[in-house]
Amino acid sequence: xxxxxxxxxxxxxxxxxxxxxxxxxxxxxxxxxxxxxxxxxxxxxxxxxxxxxxxxxxxxxxxxxxxxxxxxxxxxxxxxxxxxxxxxxxxxxxxxxxxxxxxxxxxxxxxxxxxxxxxxxxxxxxxxxxxxxxxxxxxxxxxxxxxxxxxxxxxxxxxxxxxxxxxxxxxxxxxxxxxxxxxxxxxxxxxxxxxxxxxxxxxxxxxxxxxxxxxxxxxxxxxxxxxxxxxxxxxxxxxxxxxxxxxxxxxxxxxxxxxxxxxxxxxxxxxxxxxx
Amino acid sequence: xxxxxxxxxxxxxxxxxxxxxxxxxxxxxxxxxxxxxxxxxxxxxxxxxxxxxxxxxxxxxxxxxxxxxxxxxxxxxxxxxxxxxxxxxxxxxxxxxxxxxxxxxxxxxxxxxxxxxxxxxxxxxxxxxxxxxxxxxxxxxxxxxxxxxxxxxxxxxxxxxxxxxxxxxxxxxxxxxxxxxxxxxxxxxxxxxxxxxxxxxxxxxxxxxxxxxxxxxxxxxxxxxxxxxxxxxxxxxxxxxxxxxxxxxxxxxx
Numbered sequence: 001x002x003x004x005x006x007x008x009x010x011x012x013x014x015x016x017x018x019x020x021x022x023x024x025x026x027x028x029x030x031x032x033x034x035x036x037x038x039x040x041x042x043x044x045x046x047x048x049x050x051x052x053x054x055x056x057x058x059x060x061x062x063x064x065x066x067x068x069x070x071x072x073x074x075x076x077x078x079x080x081x082x083x084x085x086x087x088x089x090x091x092x093x094x095x096x097x098x099x100x101x102x103x104x105x106x107x108x109x110x111x112x113x114x115x116x117x118x119x120x121x122x123x124x125x126x127x128x129x130x131x132x133x134x135x136x137x138x139x140x141x142x143x144x145x146x147x148x149x150x151x152x153x154x155x156x157x158x159x160x161x162x163x164x165x166x167x168x169x170x171x172x173x174x175x176x177x178x179x180x181x182x183x184x185x186x187x188x189x190x191x192x193x194x195x196x197x198x199x200x201x202x203x204x205x206x207x208x209x210x211x212x213x214x215x216x217x218x219x220x221x222x223x224x225x226x227x228x229x230x231x232x233x234x235x236x237x238x239x240x241x242x243x244x245x246x247x248x249x250x251x252x253x254x255x256x257x258x259x260x261x262x263x264x265x266x267x268x269x270x271x272x273x274x275x276x
Numbered sequence: 277x278x279x280x281x282x283x284x285x286x287x288x289x290x291x292x293x294x295x296x297x298x299x300x301x302x303x304x305x306x307x308x309x310x311x312x313x314x315x316x317x318x319x320x321x322x323x324x325x326x327x328x329x330x331x332x333x334x335x336x337x338x339x340x341x342x343x344x345x346x347x348x349x350x351x352x353x354x355x356x357x358x359x360x361x362x363x364x365x366x367x368x369x370x371x372x373x374x375x376x377x378x379x380x381x382x383x384x385x386x387x388x389x390x391x392x393x394x395x396x397x398x399x400x401x402x403x404x405x406x407x408x409x410x411x412x413x414x415x416x417x418x419x420x421x422x423x424x425x426x427x428x429x430x431x432x433x434x435x436x437x438x439x440x441x442x443x444x445x446x447x448x449x450x451x452x453x454x455x456x457x458x459x460x461x462x463x464x465x466x467x468x469x470x471x472x473x474x475x476x477x478x479x480x481x482x483x484x485x486x487x488x489x490x491x492x493x494x495x496x497x498x499x500x501x502x503x504x505x506x507x508x509x510x511x512x513x514x515x516x517x518x519x520x521x522x523x524x525x526x527x528x529x530x
Contacts, residue, residue, distance in 0.1 A: 072429055094431035104426040107526050108444040117440075118430035152527025170430065 009125060010132045013171065019206040020084040020095065020173035022048040022071065027080035029066055040066045042231030043080065053200060053207045055221030057214055057260065063232025064210045068178050071208060072098045084174065094118060096174040097167040101182050103159040105151045111162050112138070112147040118170040137165040140199060157188035161195070168203060177209045181216065190248055193219050197245050214264065218256045219248050226260060228267045235267050309494045314501070317494040326483070327502065334469065334479035335506070341397045342461050345404025346454065352405075353412020353450075354438070363413070370409040378403035378464035382471060391474050399468045403461035411453015415446030448522050455515050462507065480506075 029041040040063040048054050056064045069075040071082050073092040082089040084096065092098075097118075105114050115134040119125060125133070138144050141161040151159065160180055167175060181189045197220065200207060211217050217224045221240055228235035238260055242252055291311050297303070298310045321327040356367040381402045382395075389395035419442055427441045443450075469481020480499055487495030523529065 074425055074428065092425075092428040092431075094429070096429070098426070098429040100422060100426065102422055104420075104422045106423065106441070106445070108447060110525075117427075121431045121436070150525050150527060152525075166430075 010129045013122075013125060013129065013133050014136060016204050017171050017173055019051040019204050021050050021086075022082070022084055022174065022206060022208070024048075024067070024071065024082050025080055027067070027070060027077045027082060029063070029070065029075070029077050039231035041070075041077070042233050044233055045080075046225065046234060048206055048208060051204050051206055053209065053220060053222045055209045055211060055217035055224045056227055057211055057217045057224055057264065058227030058232070059229055059264070060212060062227045062229035064227045065178050066232070067227075068098070068176050068208060068210050071174075072096055072176050074098070094121070094170040095172050096176055097170065097172040099160075099163050099167050099175065099177045099180045101179040103151075103156075103163040105159060105162055105166070107151050109151075110147070111143065111149050111151070111154070114151070114162055115166050115169050118166060122170060134165075134169060137169050138162075140168070140202075141165045141195065155188070156184050157192060160184065160192065164196070164199070168199070168205075172205065174206045174208070177207065179211050180209075182211070182213070189216070193248060194245060196220065201244070214260050215248060215253065215257045218242075218253050218260065219246050224256075224260060226263055226267070236263050306491060307493060309497065313494040314498045317492075317498040318501070321498070330478055330480045330483050330499075331502065331506070333477035334465065334481070337393070337396045337479065338400055338461060338465055341400025341465070342404050342458060344397070345401045345457060345461065346408055348401070349405045349408025349453075349457070350412055350450070353409045353453075354416065354443075356409065356413045357416035366409070367413060370406045370413075373402070374406035374410055378460050379467040381464065382468045385468070386472060391472060393474065393476050395472070396465065396468055396474060399464050400461045403464040404457035407457035407460055408450075408453050411449050411456065412446065415449025415453070416442055418449060419445040448526060448528070451515070451518055451522060458510065458514070462510075466503065 024044060024046050026043045026045055027041055028039070028043055030037050030039045032038075044063075044067060046054075056067065058064045066075065070077050071089065073082075073089045073096070089096070106117065109117065112131075112134055115137055116130055119130040119133055122130075135144065135147070138147055141164055143158065143161055143165065146154065146158065151162070154162065163180070181192055184192070193216070209217070209220055214224075218240055224238045224240060225234050226236040226238070227233070238256065240256055242250075242256070246253055294308075295311050298305070298308055302308075318327070352362075352366060352370070355362040356370070357363070378399065381399045385395040385398040389398060423441050423445055424437060427437050432441065465479075466481045466484075469479045470485045473482060473485075480503055484496060484499045484503075487493070487499060
């Protein structure tokens with residue numbers, strides 16, 4: 001490693017933090033629209049173990065993003081509670097970092113500046129410590145060469161890697177990912193699956209990953225939760241018992257994916273049946 | 277270099293044409309002096325300090341008024357963007373007053389402040405303020421909400437979000453508002469100086485005015501030239517570098 005000169009606080013800052021245990025209990029949330037009140041989440045309960053990688057799959061509009069926002073503390077549930085390590089979540093905080101579908105990087109800062117942003121909110125670090133920490137994470141996502149680049153000069157995949165570095169930089173216990181790779185091309189996505197699994201393993205984070213891509217979910221998750229819409233709730237749960245790193249194109253992975261897709265479709269059909 | 281030469285050639289031809297028109301005696305030399313006469317005027321007034329004096333006085337009025345307009349306009353714009361109450365009240369007022377050509381403030385300023393520096397300053401402030409308020413307000417409203425959400429999850433809070441996220445995100449809008457404010461202030465100050473003689477200092481507008489009184493066309497055209505050059509320089513020195521930086525960072529086309 002290049003970081004032979006690490007000062008005490010940098011070592012401390014880069015040390016692994018214990019990943020959180022999340023528990024979501026009977027969370028309900030409804031939205032009022034012109035068409036009436038829509039129940040986005042109906043008494044959803046789930047537990048996520050420490051350092052577990054959980055994927056939530058479902059059709060768009062099934063409330064999975066809403067659930068993620070509630071776990072993040074960006075939205076408040078109508079009823080029910082979310083707690084991390086036994087403490088209730090009431091506001092957003094850097095213990096639980098969110099990665100959005102758009103990279104949401106700040107165009108007025110360069111790549112390094114973006115990764116430094118959350119670190120500048122940590123008062124106990126010196127300027128040099130912050131730079132060292134930021135550079136460590138840029139190296140982790142393999143973007144060291146681009147630290148002085150402007151955001152608009154990066155490709156979509158590189159932007160999401162900067163966003164990942166920025167999310168990892170304050171050393172959160174939980175990563176919440178809201179379809180972060182949905183806007184990328186297939187090749188880039190596959191590469192990022194590899195990166196994410198590698199980083200998850202080395203940095204030990206609890207990850208909740210929302211997606212509508214079943215194969216993506218199977219490739220990444222220890223557990224895949226199938227969400228059904230109207231009202232949003234957990235329809236079925238699948239334990240993915242495959243060794244890592246996983247190959248997106250392997251037969252075993254495809255067979256899991258087809259089972260989940262089947263369940264997803266039958267859920268959609270039964271709902272259509274009710275509607276009739 | 278090639279671009280510079282081309283521009284140089286263009287202006288050389290323009291002056292040559294002017295010279296030809298003068299020699300052909302199409303118009304009375306009182307109305308159209310020779311380029312040399314204008315150059316002569318600029319040279320003498322530059323030597324005796326008249327021009328520099330007037331420029332300093334004008335620029336001082338402009339800069340002080342402009343800075344006051346900025347200092348007032350930015351927070352007002354943030355207020356109107358943040359709270360509906362302020363948007364409906366101050367925002368509407370700003371929108372209304374921004375449509376008012378700023379030279380229309382001159383009569384009011386004269387009655388309120390008399391023939392004083394304060395009257396000049398007032399006109400400049402009014403020219404700047406409302407543009408800056410409206411640009412800041414628009415800029416803040418155009419900041420994608422996702423920036424705020426991202427900052428919130430990273431532990432950024434109220435004031436920090438405003439200073440480190442919303443304000444820089446709105447910068448392209450704010451800078452164009454500052455540019456517009458500068459243009460309005462500059463125009464209204466010139467108008468005010470031409471109309472109003474203020475004994476505490478003779479600005480460029482006053483030089484222009486006396487040129488007309490004396491039917492000294494070389495003076496009129498010389499001062500006009502100086503005003504044009506100042507406008508160009510302000511653009512190149514004050515705004516161009518900032519705009520270039522913004523375009524580079526945001527990846528927008530200049």
